[in-house]
Amino acid sequence: MVRFGVASDENDLEEELRKLKVQALVGHPRFTQVVMALILINAVLVGLETYPYIYDTYFPWIQWTDRLLLWAFTLEIVLRMIASRPTLSFFKDGWNVFDFIIVASGHLFVGSSFITVLRVLRVLRVLRAISILPALRRIVTALLLTLPSLAHIAFLLSILFYIFAVTGTMLFGEVSPEYFGTLHHTLLTLMQVLTLDSWASGMMRPMLDSAPWAWIYFTLFVLLGSFIVMNLIIGVIVTNLDRANEEGKPETPDQGSELRALRAEVGELKAMIRELSERGK
């Protein structure tokens, strides 16, 4: 973590020492615990705010605590930035960028009239619990790593969605404007059909009188959609199992090398006996 070489080139010894002190502070488990506690207080605060009675009565208190929290988080980020000098290396970690944006946006919108945006931002600070706890960080990273392997099948699913959306709007736009009125209405409807929520009871059946063939459209989409989603899920399972299998199998290559070593020794044996036999002649 400590890069003496880099530091001595541009900073004097004093600054380097300060950096080391900050690193010790930031790396201390107590530091993480305090930040986690602040995140928890922030979480409880945004939760309490949703109750109008509490919000109206304790408004000044809540506002003050919130400002204190924002500055505490800012201080934390600044400390961690100093600890990982040069500043650029701080931004190399995606999680740090995430933390920075969450906190910086809190300052940006302060005093603005977009109160809802500000409040949503404060809620999003709860997400920092993930970036602070290494275990959660690892899980989210693992989840994100499964995404690329799903890209192709997700693209396939979106082609299916688009084709059925255009066809659905064309065929049922006038029959059922609530569900198939425009292209974006239909896309939302298809999302609902894919989750199987009232696809038949609420949507298809009322349409059967005026569009008796609508069942073909719905059944086809349910079957194709479920089939692709099923394969998407299976893809994730297979990827996960493969990774788990690879981690659990370190012995086989070792055995191969053992075998090769054995064969080499038998080769030496043969050479020794050949020599012995030739000498005996």
Add this chain to the structure above:
Amino acid sequence: MVRFGVASDENDLEEELRKLKVQALVGHPRFTQVVMALILINAVLVGLETYPYIYDTYFPWIQWTDRLLLWAFTLEIVLRMIASRPTLSFFKDGWNVFDFIIVASGHLFVGSSFITVLRVLRVLRVLRAISILPALRRIVTALLLTLPSLAHIAFLLSILFYIFAVTGTMLFGEVSPEYFGTLHHTLLTLMQVLTLDSWASGMMRPMLDSAPWAWIYFTLFVLLGSFIVMNLIIGVIVTNLDRANEEGKPETPDQGSELRALRAEVGELKAMIRELSERGK
């Protein structure tokens, strides 16, 4: 099971003998069968009680049988406690603690006015079928063992729930007070959305008129929620498969040792030939 050493220190031989007799009684298969039968009678009884006609007509009978059952269970627990003297060791098994609490609470609340609590407790005695049958005990233990591996992803899910709950209450609290009125209402609503029950037909669509952007909130939660739940399930599958695989693979390490032995023998061979060759010089 018999600990002579411990016993001889504190009890006389007579008491030790009594303990052995009780152990023989408790360990007998017939003992388990009788207890299982009592649990079954208890189950039928609490079932019959739910029919008001039967409850009103046979009330004294039911009450008497119930008291008899409670004392029979108490006797069983006491016998099993004696069999596993010292008493403390009895409470080391979580299942025994469970049995004890179920039966003891029956005595605690007897005659109290919390009739509903008492009846629920009597229903819970049916759960003793699990602690009595070893096969079920093993399955429940296995199920409980998968829980820790799910802890992290469950925590992630609860962060997601909390953030969407606060945001939902903020954004839709006035639009749809039935679903998003307060923080706890929203949490229940999100639970319903996660099970995909009427998330679109019953909740989102009626809100689209007054909050046209609500679909982003719902779709995002459905996608993120399903994705995390899916990974939670896959986690359990992978854990289970790994355990199943490990149990089914006892041969590989054996093969490795076989290989090592073979190599040692070839090494001896080489030494023998070297000796032979040196002698021949």
Add this chain to the structure above:
Amino acid sequence: MVRFGVASDENDLEEELRKLKVQALVGHPRFTQVVMALILINAVLVGLETYPYIYDTYFPWIQWTDRLLLWAFTLEIVLRMIASRPTLSFFKDGWNVFDFIIVASGHLFVGSSFITVLRVLRVLRVLRAISILPALRRIVTALLLTLPSLAHIAFLLSILFYIFAVTGTMLFGEVSPEYFGTLHHTLLTLMQVLTLDSWASGMMRPMLDSAPWAWIYFTLFVLLGSFIVMNLIIGVIVTNLDRANEEGKPETPDQGSELRALRAEVGELKAMIRELSERGK
């Protein structure tokens, strides 16, 4: 298939010859094709009968065809019985017993007034397509074989169902008699909750006014129920994967024996060299 020994003990040669002829007939692929065709005709017939217009107009035709089919099936069963003499061995295969019951019951109820029973029996003859086609037979046998491994967890699920059914009837019997009126109503309700059909929108929410704590009951059951069902499904997956893995791994034991043979040969080598070395002294 041909058991000369058994036959010559009790039957004369002529009868044995007849049996062989019947076996050749029954084993012929064309025989299976004809039976399959009859099952198909039967299937189309019971399908057409459901349309009242066709039923009323062609009633005599349908009845005649049906009688013909019943006798054809009877003839088939009798032939297969003769082919697998002694008759008892015919009933050793569960599928044969199944075929026999399906056909025999058709004769039993003929002319009876239980028209619905008779018609349902005729529909069930379609199931014979499974017993006739070996591929389907194998799949159904495989499905049935997964059942025993699920027995324990299914028992656990039924304990959960029973406890929640009794508790539900006790707590909500008066609040929502439609869903929790009696024990069997509640069991059906729980089945519906387990499939997540309108568990919140249709059942829990209307009850929240009069029983504000109902959400605990529902959420708990949804969580526990889904967890057990999930493990039930995972159990089937693991069982299936294990079976698939075992079928795909015939090589490892062979390798072990190869290794043992190699070691034996190296042992012989050592003995030979020792002898050589002793001779050299």
Add this chain to the structure above:
Amino acid sequence: MVRFGVASDENDLEEELRKLKVQALVGHPRFTQVVMALILINAVLVGLETYPYIYDTYFPWIQWTDRLLLWAFTLEIVLRMIASRPTLSFFKDGWNVFDFIIVASGHLFVGSSFITVLRVLRVLRVLRAISILPALRRIVTALLLTLPSLAHIAFLLSILFYIFAVTGTMLFGEVSPEYFGTLHHTLLTLMQVLTLDSWASGMMRPMLDSAPWAWIYFTLFVLLGSFIVMNLIIGVIVTNLDRANEEGKPETPDQGSELRALRAEVGELKAMIRELSERGK
């Protein structure tokens, strides 16, 4: 790709040269990119058409662009046909046939009065994105390859559907004509029950008054249907995992051959020592 032998037999050198040029053109990555762009433009166009305002205002523009696109696609197909002379070999690839049909049908229905058919065909051109992108092509091929392994269990499912459809129409045809009026109504109803959409809340419960035993029919179908569908899904998972496992295990046979080679060498050793020992006598 270039078959000189075949070409020199029937064409002169000039034509062969032209074919080579076309192949270079068709094989160029820029060619695929242009076609992909045309498909995208086509997709946006059919999307915009669904908005009546845009359709009415820009109708001539849309029509012209559409005709241009059709001819562009035709040119593409013709070029690819020339590149893969003889023409018959072009049609050996299923994806080429698919492309040909999609484009050819556009010409067939041009100017016809079946405007809806024409528009649906134009939507289907979006599917060409699959045949153009090799990654998607591979995924769809993989998905199609899992289908045969599901054939048997799908047949089993359809037998279940048919039996329950006939029985349902017979039993509930008069009680609930909306859901069980005719055989095809019942089949659609069963499809809905299988997706668990309002199977209890919308269908079974309203029927319980007039057909109190309907719950047996529904519960049985839900259980059997889910069980078979679950096994269908598990079948796909097992097939996929098997394939993934086979791809990831190239080492084991290599180890076996290594072992055999080792044994052969030990055999040679033994022969050498025997010779040595015999000479020493």
